[in-house]
Amino acid sequence: MPDESQPQHDSVGAWAKQYYFASRALIEATLREHGIGPTQWYVLHQLVNEGPTTQRELALALKIERATMSGVVSTLVRKGLVAQIPDAADQRQRILSVTAAGRTLWAGLPDPVALATAASFEGVDEADLAVARRVLQAATARLLEHLDS
Amino acid sequence: MPDESQPQHDSVGAWAKQYYFASRALIEATLREHGIGPTQWYVLHQLVNEGPTTQRELALALKIERATMSGVVSTLVRKGLVAQIPDAADQRQRILSVTAAGRTLWAGLPDPVALATAASFEGVDEADLAVARRVLQAATARLLEHLDS
DNA sequence: TGCTAATTGTCTGCTACCGTACAATAATCG
DNA sequence: CGATTATTGTACGGTAGCAGACAATTAGCA
Numbered sequence: 618m619p620d621e622s623q624p625q626h627d628s629v630g631a632w633a634k635q636y637y638f639a640s641r642a643l644i645e646a647t648l649r650e651h652g653i654g655p656t657q658w659y660v661l662h663q664l665v666n667e668g669p670t671t672q673r674e675l676a677l678a679l680k681i682e683r684a685t686m687s688g689v690v691s692t693l694v695r696k697g698l699v700a701q702i703p704d705a706a707d708q709r710q711r712i713l714s715v716t717a718a719g720r721t722l723w724a725g726l727p728d729p730v731a732l733a734t735a736a737s738f739e740g741v742d743e744a745d746l747a748v749a750r751r752v753l754q755a756a757t758a759r760l761l762e763h764l765d766s
Numbered sequence: 767m768p769d770e771s772q773p774q775h776d777s778v779g780a781w782a783k784q785y786y787f788a789s790r791a792l793i794e795a796t797l798r799e800h801g802i803g804p805t806q807w808y809v810l811h812q813l814v815n816e817g818p819t820t821q822r823e824l825a826l827a828l829k830i831e832r833a834t835m836s837g838v839v840s841t842l843v844r845k846g847l848v849a850q851i852p853d854a855a856d857q858r859q860r861i862l863s864v865t866a867a868g869r870t871l872w873a874g875l876p877d878p879v880a881l882a883t884a885a886s887f888e889g890v891d892e893a894d895l896a897v898a899r900r901v902l903q904a905a906t907a908r909l910l911e912h913l914d915s
Numbered sequence: 916t917g918c919t920a921a922t923t924g925t926c927t928g929c930t931a932c933c934g935t936a937c938a939a940t941a942a943t944c945g
Numbered sequence: 946c947g948a949t950t951a952t953t954g955t956a957c958g959g960t961a962g963c964a965g966a967c968a969a970t971t972a973g974c975a
Contacts, residue, residue, distance in 0.1 A: 629895050630789055630883050632902035637786040639909035640779055645933085645960090646913065654960050673923065685962055687925055692960080709923040709970050734779050736912045737905040745901050746778050752898040753781035756886040760788035763885045764795065794930090794963085803930050822953065834932055836955055841930080858940050858953040 633753060640733045647729040651722065653696075656681070656689050658729065661698065661715060665723055669714035671704065698722060778901060789882045796878040800871065802845075805830070805838050807878065810847065810864065814872055818863035820853065847871060 644655050653661075659679055664670070667678075676686040690713065693699035698719035704710040715723065738746060793804050802810075808828055813819070816827075825835040839862060842848035847868035853859040864872065887895060 628883055628887070629898045629902065630785070630886055632899050632906065633782045633785045634789075636779070636782045636902045636906045636909070639906045639913070640783075643909055643913055649934095656961065671923085681961085682963060683924060684926085684964080688961075691925090707923085707971070711924070733909065734777055736909055737779055738777070738901075741901065741904070745897050748894050749778045749898040749901040750781050752887075752890065752894050753778065753785045755890070757781065757785045757788045760785070760792055760882065760885055764788070764792055805931065820953085830931090831933060832954065833934080833956085837931075840955090856941070856953085860954070 629752060629756070636737075640737065643733045643736065644729040647727060647732060651726055653698075653722075655729070656685075657693055657698075658726070660686075660689060660693060660713075661719060661723055661726075664699065664713060664715045665720070669712050671710045671712055672701075673710065675713060693719075778905070782902060785886075789886065792882045792885065793878040796876060796881060800875055802847075802871075804878070805834075806842055806847075807875070809835075809838055809842060809862075810868060810872055810875075813848065813862060813864045814869070818861050820859045820861055821850075822859065824862060842868075 641655070644658075648655060648658055656679070660675060663675060663678055670678075672686050672690060673683065676683050679686070681689075690699065690701060690711075694701050698716060700714050700716050701711045702714070704712050790804070793807075797804060797807055805828070809824060812824060812827055819827075821835050821839060822832065825832050828835070830838075839848060839850060839860075843850050847865060849863050849865050850860045851863070853861050
């Protein structure tokens with residue numbers, strides 16, 4: 618989604634969007650030189666830190682659809698970073714784990730989220746951060762409520 | 767990009783992302799029943815309110831790449847909502863304008879951005895909104911600065 | 916046990932975004 | 946004027962996301 622139109626350009630919502638795009642750009646730029654995208658990074662992060670899991674669990678943890686996960690996983694498999702093995706107990710499920718190549722890549726990878734957070738908020742007043750967090754949290758809750766009805 | 771991993775889950779950045787996704791979902795849901803996407807809506811909005819412009823100007827205004835605009839425009843042309851006419855003066859440029867069908871559709875369209883803003887922030891304390899806006903604006907500036915270097 | 920859910924992952928089709936490279940066209944400078 | 950450079954839109958490949966439909970498989974209930 619592109620930039621806001623004029624009337625909303627100064628709203629918190631518009632700035633949340635601006636901020637999100639900027640942080641996303643930084644994260645993507647950080648990862649691009651390593652040849653992976655943000656979601657691929659999140660998947661590796663999860664697998665490295667939580668151990669092998671099913672695609673279903675991974676999709677739940679990262680809050681993306683099974684169909685999306687399916688695509689991301691096949692990309693990672695194609696790159697040889699992740700192995701996708703059918704579960705012996707339940708033939709429907711595929712268990713994912715990081716390959717040796719995946720671990721090697723991971724070892725040389727920065728944490729793009731930590732970098733972005735540091736660049737964004739280091740040294741900013743804690744009370745202000747708390748207010749911003751509260752406002753965004755409440756707004757998100759109201760939007761989700763609105764989406765249900 | 768999916769959800770944050772644990773350590774950052776309570777940060778302003780994480781909530782900005784959550785908020786962005788929720789607002790995007792509401793905007794997309796609002797527009798889906800009319801058969802267009804958010805970016806298509808922004809393009810129509812711009813063309814209706816600013817009159818015919820070149821693709822270049824439109825891409826600048828909406829802060830998206832020429833390549834992206836090219837795709838969005840060809841979708842709108844395919845739907846018969848926008849006309850793409852080569853400029854007589856400069857054969858490189860294509861001038862975009864809303865067709866009659868486009869205006870008819872536009873007349874029946876809600877403003878999804880205004881709806882989302884209202885659902886998000888109506889009745890929220892103005893001082894808090896100002897703080898949140900300031901924090902996000904500053905963070906965005908810091909990120910963009912970081913991206914330049 | 917056997918038929919009917921429900922679950923899991925995939926496939927197709929769509930939107931949307933970027934980066935790189937390219938052809939066509941215009942502008943500029945020697 | 947002619948060669949170089951800049952601009953404009955497009956093509957292609959990659960990433961990421963959703964919705965809906967589907968086959969395979971499992972679970973649950975009559």
